[in-house]
Amino acid sequence: MITKQISVFLENKSGELARVAGLLSENGINLRALDIAQTSSYGIIRFVSDRQTDAARILSENDYVLHVSEVFAVKVPDRPGGLSGLLDILAENEINVEYMYSSFSITDMDVAMIIRVPDVQKFEKLIEGNSEYSITNL
């Protein structure tokens, strides 16, 4: 189960992120996960929401440059070692991770890690064969 993530190009100026968040909330779109990567002059915000198709349309209509990519949301139990266990499994199986970030909580107890990997199939197979972690949707 693949999650569609939207990446948006932003100049690194104050108020830019607020504008994007405002646009989404005005349209009743709920953010589920958000990450920001930046240099001194520009940045990329990556997010997952409850209505990705609408979010992409609205941002495009407002002249944002965006890119939709496929990522995985992996449910991580809320206990010590929950995240490091996952990282260990990925390392043992030599799975490269381009980036990962945490979602907002998906239940009262759990969060998901949003993970972008180059080898989608290998990753999917590995997690599906594992009893402790599962791929979820947000």
Next chain:
Amino acid sequence: MGKYYQQEIETASRDQIITRQSELLVKQVRHAWDNLPYYRGKMEEKGVCPEDINGIDDLKKLPFITKNDLRLAYPYGFRAVPESECVRIQSTSGTTGKRVIAFYTQSDVDLWEECCARAIVAAGGTKEDVVHVSYGYGLFTGGMGLHGGSHKVGCLTLPMSSGNTERQLQFMEDLGSTILCCTPSYAQYLSEAINEKGIKNRLRLKAGIFGAEPWSEEMRRDIEAGLGIRAYDIYGLTELSGPGVAFECSQQTGMHINEDHFIAEIIDPDTEEVLPYGRKGELVFTSITKKAFPLIRYRTRDICVLNDEKCPCGRTHVKMSKPMGRSDDMLIVKGVNVFPSQIETVLLELGYSSNYQIVVDRVNLTDTIEVRVEMNANNFSDDLGMITKMENKVLQALRAMLGIGAKVSLVAPKSIQRSEGKAVRVIDRRKI
């Protein structure tokens, strides 16, 4: 040596000057007709032949030469003598398509150096002076031109070239440089360095000859106060010879054009109509003594005013104002000619849209150029490292094209202002 380098010609009567210009023009047009098939073609196209040119009044019958003509005829199309007669080339900055290579016979070099010598003498130079040449040497005409002029005057000439400020100051102090020749922005830079080190009272500088770059009266006052000198402007183009086409006298109210070598006209850049003295327009030069590279009615694209009022210095040659702008979109950044079209070519080749903006500024006395490019969906990827790589790619391509470093900024789409459907391409924040 007195006030003038060549008194007879520099103070000749207007009649004498016009007579001389007429004679030389007739000869030069014949020379071009015989030896420049490209220009002959332009004359034929206009239905003019050398017999139609009997004096300066016939100048307006002749076709113009533009930078584009030089480009089309590159590299030999405007060389009017056999290579064996040439002893030198000089070249403008700028890359393929924009670069001009000018050829010189020995006589061309001598006459050019005499023009520079006049400028040095007008700035108070005599054979007792120590001329510190901090213009770049090499293909650029600045260094070689003033160097040659300084030799002609008989000054001790320091061929410093540009850069290495420490060494510049050391030589200035140890050898007692009296006349500094460089770009005005470098003069400002040196002035700051000198004042920071507190060595001003150990220097013997009295005058400076600054050109190759636009500069303001404010900058002049700044340099004069900072270095304790008189600062003189000098004008020239590689296409015509180099610096020394025109130079300032003690009055500092415009530059005397060396009219025994160059005929100046002012035209309306749109209608190409010749305008009277006092009107603002594009400066056009006809080179009447150059043998190897004789340009007739060359459009400089510099906007200025000619003034034929009598000058208290005694020189009778007309004066040109400082260039007030350009009739094309060329920018001069760090002394290098930059055309927005060059930048556009780079961006389009790399897949960017033509929505870009050039921001030129002067920070800490150094010109900066920033190219702002709108990000577009085709170029955007989710990978930050990739964007930085893209930025570097544009940066390198611009450096290769322009020969100077530019800052590249990827900006949000539609964030570059458009006016009347046309983008504002250039923002020049320099106060010059």
